[in-house]
Amino acid sequence: MSGPNTSYDPVEVAALEPEAIEQAVTAALAAVAAAASLEELKSLRGAHQGDKSPLALANREIGALPPSAKAEAGKRVGQARGRVASAFTARQGELEVERDNRILVEEALDVTVPVTRRRSGARHPISLVTQRVEDIFVAMGWEIAEGPEVEAEWLNFDALNLGQDHPARQMQDTFFVEPEGSGLVLRTHTSPVQIRTMLREDPPIYVLCPGKVFRTDDLDATHTPVFHQFEGLVVDEGITMAHLKGSLDAFVSRLFGEGIVTRLRPSYFPFTEPSAEIDCQCWICGGTNPSCRTCGGTGWIEVGGCGMVNRRVLAAAGITDEKYTGFAFGLGIERSLMLRHGVGDMHDIVEGDVRFSAQFGMEI
Amino acid sequence: MYAPVEWLRDLVQVDPAATGAEIAAHLVRVGLEEEDLHGGDVVGPLVVGRVLERTPEEQKNGKTINWCQVDVGDANGTGEPQGIVCGAHNFEPGDLVAVILPGGVLGGDFTITARKTYGHLSAGMICSARELGLGDDHDGIIVLTDWFAGQEDALAQLTPGTDLIPLMGLDEETVEVNVTPDRGYCFSMRGIAREYALSTGVPFTDPGAADARPVAAANDGGHAVRLSDGAPIDGRDGCDRYVARIVRGVDVNAASPTWMQSRLTASGMRPISLAVDVTNYVMLLLGQPLHAFDLDRLNGAIEVRRARAGETLTTLDDVQRTLHPEDLLITDNGETVLAIAGVMGGESSEVTETTTNVLIEAAHFDPTTVARSARRHRLATEASKRFERGVDPAVTAVAAQLAVDLLVEHGGGTVDDGVTDVGTPAHPVPFAFDTTLPTRLVGLEYPRAEVVATLEAVGCTVTDSDPTGNEVTVLPATWRPDLVDGPDLVEEVARVRGYDEIPSAVPQHQGHGLTHGQLVRRAASTTLAQHGLTEVLSYPFIGEELFDRLGYTADDERRRTVRLANPLQDEAPLMRTSLLDTLLDTLRRNVSRGARDVALFEAGLVTRGDNPTAAPTPRLNGRPDDATLDAILDSVPAQPNHIAFAAAGEVVSAGVGVIPRAYDTYDVIGWSREVGRVLGAELTVTAATLAPWHPGRCARIALPDGTLVGYAGELHPKVVAALDLPARTVVGELDLDVLTAATGAPTQARLLSTYPAANTDIALVVDESVPAAEVEAAVRSGAGGDLESLALFDIYRGDQVGEGRKSLAYRLTFRSSEKTLKTSQVTALRDDAVAAAKKATGATLRG
Structure with a gap:
């Protein structure tokens, strides 16, 4: 800071003239307004706000004025410097916004460029359908029971009232374990899990038995020697065929769509009496399309078998109290998958081609 | 079983307007399964045509076609000859043929139009039997005078233009149904008609009833028959009733009547000769298989006995069969083998063109005996099919009587007065039945009167043993061996009322949800899928040499598994002991299909160990004793839940903003640890040496306490080469049961420190x-x-x-x-x- 001007000569302090100050302000505002970038604005600061700028010089002259004039001159110069400063600040703000916006524009990516940094995985649709079926029954208060695939012949056949002479016990249907008389087979259905459950637990029993089963069929478009089933078993007091029908109706409406029901047709199975075939209402055409590819125009699709558990079967598993009755049913997972998702060829389900599973992802 | 509608109408009052489809629906309602509907699909004009001219024209392709002028009367609207191209040659000008004119439709929805072919406008078609759905004959067209040979009524109507649809029975429909094993009686028109009556409520007159026709009483004058079963199966005699009737001087070569022939044809059987046709016809009508012997080729009494070691028989299909001691035989005086009872006859006693004296056998054979013989000799015949499922032991004599009556009626001759009827068939056993059981088991109200009426309608005799209570005594019909206890009768009551009336009621229960093990398996699979692996399924069958290729030592525990007696493929008789055994195959298949970068996983059971002791298979009679049950359960080899993964190629391929990287050992170790981590188990990794892994790139994955969970790493280069896999394939396999046992306790949270790190x-x-x-x-x-x-x-x-x-x-x-x-x-x-x-x-x- 400079000290008081002791050799004061009013004639020489032209810088304090109002016109001169106004001129300096006008020049500064014009320059600020014209600044096109933050750098340019920064470079202008010396000329208009620096120590050598006209207003700074004018400010320095104030000290030379007689006290009576200092206030007015000070006010005038102060206001002028204030106008210039706020012009700089305002312009600075504008230019910063412009810069920021420009950077965002420059940083823009083409988000449509396909970039894959992780391979996508998938569950097998057989697993997904199984899980969905399990969840439907779990929601009804049932539990899931499982068992071995290499199974005792007694549990797979005898306990289910399939005697030694039953046609299903022949080599053309069942895989037998060596040596002859080993008493082991590859289970032909998940029914042995039902027997195991009843041997282990007392009623009430509400179980779903999903799993892999084996029959000596050749692989073709609709058959596979290794396939998946889910069987249901309920044993409780007062269980009737109406409960069987109700459980099946509840199930198909949840898997295939609200309002879809089942139809039972009399049939025969050694392990149930009475027995029935299960038809499911066609969820594609509802029976309205005579050339429907899903149901063949009949409105119904055969999906499995069921019935009231034969008393001999209950007795084999140690349930002899006649107050207990039960029902059982069995349906195929592959068939459900093929029908629900339009899978045309069994080969695709069993050959393990990743392209098949990949279509389904993680939820179906 | 084929049920010609015309025949059904003869047995039961079918609504005249009912279509084949409607009749089938009625049968399905009570438990027969509709297989197919035959006939009724040819639409006219199908008329008699007389060939006026037949001009053979050789074609460029070497084939000769005939350009014919055919008189079809007024059927074409003009009365002018119809020009038709025909490829067959088995006819001459003047022959009467079957002509379908434009607008007609053949089976399979094939509509006939006038069309240009071989340079002519062919306006119709001269039909073969196959084209009309009347058999398999496609060697030539039908010449109507041959077709209707011996049928004077039909021959008289053969003038050009006559409608052939009714004349050839093409308006007749046949319902084909599947018969479940418990309904053997439905392998007869008698049974089908009864079911139709049950379903519709129309009256039914049983053609197999004892009073359906006069039946000659048994006497001592008939052909001698000895029933001498020395080794009954399950205590049941192989033959418990044998009726023999003799017709002498019959013309076995006479043509059987047209109505019988057409019923046989409609039932899927070929008319052959009177003797054969009559036995088949009676079987189709009553369900009783019959056998006709040439009486003059028998030397002594008929003896029914089990086979002796070394005996053989050349059956009618010209195959010499070595007999098994369980086979039940029809023998001539105990010596010459004539037939395998209930399965097939032999050549030596067959009725031939020169036969004049015929012995008709109508017998009742044990279902198990016949089933085993049929299976043993791979001879599923019309007879064995019926005996296996149970033939009515009360219809035997009626069937034999009908057969001899038909033979005499159409082939002349006389019936011997001697009537043989020996044996004592087991009668149905009456049992007590609670008439409220149907309501309690089905969940639909069945009044007592309805229950009793239904049981009587199906043929049972119901006795009111307890007029005040609910109990009745039920004697099942002789043709219903399947009705042995209460639930069997419940099914009858329920099916006759209709299963469609059963209401829908959801039973209420509170469960425990999924088990920890089930949740573990779901989480493990989900984790791998989220890490970019794709789940696949593979068949669990392998060959022994795979263990060598995997580099297993001779005493490796993973070689111990069960072997299938009848594998799908002879080279893959074993059950896998690791999921990798078959997952690697799937990996290779994907690579061979063009996938270069593959990461797969599979979850499932593996077999560990064989079955050192055979599992007992006690005959079903309630719950086996504890020791037997334990022996059954213990004989089943261990089958733990595993999860395995295999990867080859790149994790991600080169692309915009992506650095490519190949799958390596650390990926499979990482997936292993991640599976543990999502279950709350910190798995440890140590270096290991184990086939099939690379000795320097194999990690042993374990629980913190050292318990083995599995292995992960790169495959040994020799294994890669032996299995034709991509280089540097990395694989791992974990035992999820070990992880299940080790996890499940609630994770305890740590207090989080907010002091600076x-x-x-x-x-x-x-x-x-x-x-x-x-x-x-x-x-x-x-x-x-x-x-x-x-x-x-x-x-x-x-x-x-x-x-x-x-x-x-x-x-x-x-x-x-x-x-x-x-x-x-x-x-x-x-x-x-x-x-x-x-x-x-x-x-x-x-x-």
């Missing part, structure tokens, strides 16, 4: 042979409880650390739960960590 880096130089896990363990133990995390961020090898050594760079993050750590405290902890590493692994701090 302090980082410090160290580089430790160790011998190349020191595993990183050992260094890490030592650092952790030395750093103490305030070490929050430790990360190995670099491994350096090179001049600065010297040959055979490596430098491991770790970032240690410390955080106290009680205070802010000062720099000096962090330094002290770091020094402790370094000291511990030095002590345990000889590590030195790299300067």
Whole structure:
């Protein structure tokens, strides 16, 4: 800071003239307004706000004025410097916004460029359908029971009232374990899990038995020697065929769509009496399309078998109290998958081609 | 079973307007399964045509066609001859043929139009039997005078233009149904008609009833028959009733009547000769298989006995069969074998063109005996099919009577007065039945009167043994061996009312949800899928040489498994002992189909161990005793739940903004640890040497207590070569049952410290042979409880650390739960960590 001007000569302090100050302000505002970038604005600061700028010089002259004039001159110069400063600040703000916006524009990516940094995985649709079926029954208060695939012949056949002479016990249907008389087979259905459950637990029993089963069929478009089933078993007091029908109706409406029901047709199975075939209402055409590819125009699709558990079967598993009755049913997972998702060829389900599973992802 | 509608109408009052489809629906309602509907699909004009001219014209393709002018009367609207191209040659001008005119429709929805072919406008078609759905004959067209040979009524109507549809029975429909094993009686028109009556409520007159026709009483004058079964199966005589009737002087070559022929044809059987046709016809009508012997080729009494060792029989299909001691035989005087009872006859006693005296056999054979013989000799015949499922033992004599009556009626001759009827068939056993059981078991109200009426309608005799209560005594019909207890009768009551009336009621129950093991398996699969692996399923069958290719030693436990007696493929008779056994095959298949980068996983059971002791198979009679049950359960080999994964190629392929990287050992170890981590188990990794892995790139994955969970790493190059897999294939397999057992306890949360963390880096130089896990363990133990995390961020090898050594760079993050750590405290902890590493692994701090 400079000290008081002791050799004061009013004639020489032209810088304090109002016109001169106004001129300096006008020049500064014009320059600020014209600044096109933050750098340019920064470079202008010396000329208009620096120590050598006209207003700074004018400010320095104030000290030379007689006290009576200092206030007015000070006010005038102060206001002028204030106008210039706020012009700089305002312009600075504008230019910063412009810069920021420009950077965002420059940083823009083409988000449509396909970039894959992780391979996508998938569950097998057989697993997904199984899980969905399990969840439907779990929601009804049932539990899931499982068992071995290499199974005792007694549990797979005898306990289910399939005697030694039953046609299903022949080599053309069942895989037998060596040596002859080993008493082991590859289970032909998940029914042995039902027997195991009843041997282990007392009623009430509400179980779903999903799993892999084996029959000596050749692989073709609709058959596979290794396939998946889910069987249901309920044993409780007062269980009737109406409960069987109700459980099946509840199930198909949840898997295939609200309002879809089942139809039972009399049939025969050694392990149930009475027995029935299960038809499911066609969820594609509802029976309205005579050339429907899903149901063949009949409105119904055969999906499995069921019935009231034969008393001999209950007795084999140690349930002899006649107050207990039960029902059982069995349906195929592959068939459900093929029908629900339009899978045309069994080969695709069993050959393990990743392209098949990949279509389904993680939820179906 | 084929049920011609015309025949059904003869037995039961079918609504005249009912279509085949409607009749089928009625049968399905009570438990027969509709297989097909035949006939009724040819639409006219199908008329008699007389060939006026037949001009053979050789074609460029070497084939000769006939350009014919055919008189079809007024059927074409003009009366002019119809020009038709015909490829067959078995006819001459003047012959009467079957002509379908434009607008007509053949089976399979084939509409006939006038069309240009071989240079002519062919306006119709001269039909073969196959084209009309009347058999398999397609060697030539039908010449109507041959077709209707011997049928004077029909021949008289054969003038050009006559409608052939009714004349040839093409308006007749046949319902084909599947018969379930418990309804053997439905392998007869008698049974089908009864079911139709049950379903519709129309009256039914039983053609098999004892009073359906006059039946000659048994006497001692008939052909001698001895029933001498020395080895009954399950205590049941192989033959418990045998009726023999004799017709002498019959013309066995006479044509059977047209109505019988057309019924046989409609039932899928070929008319052959009177003797054969009559036995088949009676079988189709009553369900009783019959056999006709040439009486003059028999020397003595008929003896029914089991086979002796070494006996043989050449059956009618010209196959010489070695008989089994369980086979029940029809023999001539106990010596010459005439037939396998209920299955097939032999050539030596067959009725031939020269036969004049015929012995008709109508017998009742044990279902098990016949079933076993049929299966043993792979002879599923019309007779065996019926005997296996149970033939009505009360219809035997009626059937024999009908057969001899028909033979005499159409082939002349006389019936012997001697009537043989020996044996004592087991009668149905009456049992008590609670008439409220149908209501209780079905969940639909069935009044007592309805229950009784239904049981009587199906043929049972119901006795009111307890007029005040609900109990009745039910004697099942002789043709219903399947009705043995209450639930059997419930099915009858329910099906006759209709299953469609059964209401829908959801039973209420509270369950426990999925088990921990089930949740573990779901989580493991989901985790791998989320890490970019695709789940696949493979058949669990393998061949023994796979174990060699995988490099298993001779005593490797993983060679112990069960062997199938009848594998799908002879080269794959074993059950897999690891999922990788078959997953690798799936990997190769994907690669061969063009997938270069593949990551697969499979979850499932594997077999571990064989069955040292055979599992008992006691005959079903309630729950086996504990010892037997334990023996059954214990004989089943262990089958743990595994999950396996295999990958080859690149994790991600080169692309915009992507650095490609190949799958390697650390991926499979990482997936293993991740599966553990999502289940709350911190799995440990140690180096291991085990086939089929690369000896230097195999990790043993274990629980913190050392329990083995599985292995992961790169496949041995020899295995890769032996299995034709992509180089550097990496694989792993984990036992999910071990993980299930080790997890499940609720994870306990740590209190989170809000004091600041302090980082410090160290580089430790160790011998190349020191595993990183050992260094890490030592650092952790030395750093103490305030070490929050430790990360190995670099491994350096090179001049600065010297040959055979490596430098491991770790970032240690410390955080106290009680205070802010000062720099000096962090330094002290770091020094402790370094000291511990030095002590345990000889590590030195790299300067």
